[in-house]
Amino acid sequence: MKIKFKILYTGLAATLLLAACGTESNNEEPAKEKQEQSVNPSEESSTDESTTTDGTEESGSDDSETSSSDSSDELADATLTESDEQPYALKVLPGYTLTSEEPGRDSLYSNTNESAFMRIETKTAEDGLYDYLAENMQEVLKASSDGVEPEEVNDVYTNSNEGVSNVQAFKVETATGPVTGVLFEKGDMIVRLTIFDAQDGEFTNDFLKMGETIQ
Numbered sequence: 001m002k003i004k005f006k007i008l009y010t011g012l013a014a015t016l017l018l019a020a021c022g023t024e025s026n027n028e029e030p031a032k033e034k035q036e037q038s039v040n041p042s043e044e045s046s047t048d049e050s051t052t053t054d055g056t057e058e059s060g061s062d063d064s065e066t067s068s069s070d071s072s073d074e075l076a077d078a079t080l081t082e083s084d085e086q087p088y089a090l091k092v093l094p095g096y097t098l099t100s101e102e103p104g105r106d107s108l109y110s111n112t113n114e115s116a117f118m119r120i121e122t123k124t125a126e127d128g129l130y131d132y133l134a135e136n137m138q139e140v141l142k143a144s145s146d147g148v149e150p151e152e153v154n155d156v157y158t159n160s161n162e163g164v165s166n167v168q169a170f171k172v173e174t175a176t177g178p179v180t181g182v183l184f185e186k187g188d189m190i191v192r193l194t195i196f197d198a199q200d201g202e203f204t205n206d207f208l209k210m211g212e213t214i215q
Contacts, residue, residue, distance in 0.1 A: 074209055088122050088189065091213040093206055108210060110203050115176065118207040119194040122214065125185060133192050134168050137181040140194065144179050145172035156182055162212045163187065180204060186214060 078091035085100040092098055092108065101107045101119065109117035123129055141150040150170035157164045167184040180195040193211045197204045 075213065078210065078213070083120075086120070086122050088120075088191075088214050090120075090210055090215070092210060096206070096210070108207065113198055113203070115196070116198045116203040117196055118211060119196075120211065120214070121192040121194075123190045123192075125188050125190050130166070130183070130185065130190050133190060134183050137168075137183055137192060137194070138170055141170055141172045141179055141181050144196075145174045148172050148174075150181070153180065156208060157184065157212060160212060164212055177201065178204065180208075182208070182211065189214070 075091050075093065078093045080089055081092045081098050082089040083098065083100065083106050085103055086106060090098070090108075095111050096108055097111060098106060098108045104121060106120045107117050108120060123133070138150050142148065150172045153169040153171050156169040157167045160167075163186055164184045165186070167182065169180065169182045171178055171180045173179075177197045177199040178195075178201050180193075180197070182191075182193040182195070184191055191211070191214055193207070195204055195207045197207075
């Protein structure tokens, strides 16, 4: 009888031991799963941030390329036109006409508003000529505005890719619209542009773009 009880007790003890081991094993597996889950969201977040950053950089690159493309296309429809009286040519946009005003002076005017035009003068570079033309340009602007002192403009041809150098620009406001004078050197030429615009100033940018292409 004692032997039977011992066998029974031994069997019960073994059963309880196995049950306890199974419970600990089950508890350990969910804990491991929870630990893995706590690590994975961080990794996914890092991956998401990396993707977002890369996407932002690509977008910025596209914007830069688009801006550069737009800039290069500004004069895509322009026609290279030679002056009848002076030794130069420039790209003329549709809607504008180049004509000789008098010896040494041409006018590039808008076909839709002939009061808006750009006077073009080119000279062969020589000592002292640039300084003389710079002073004279300011006097012309002052006279056209009934004595108003011209204001210097610092953003004309600052990023030129057309070989323009030594740029000076001044502007005055008049009753009929802004008048802008630009003086620069290009190769062995000194170029002086005098832009007479309408009151809303809508043509100045086109005139400046075309004037930059003088060659």
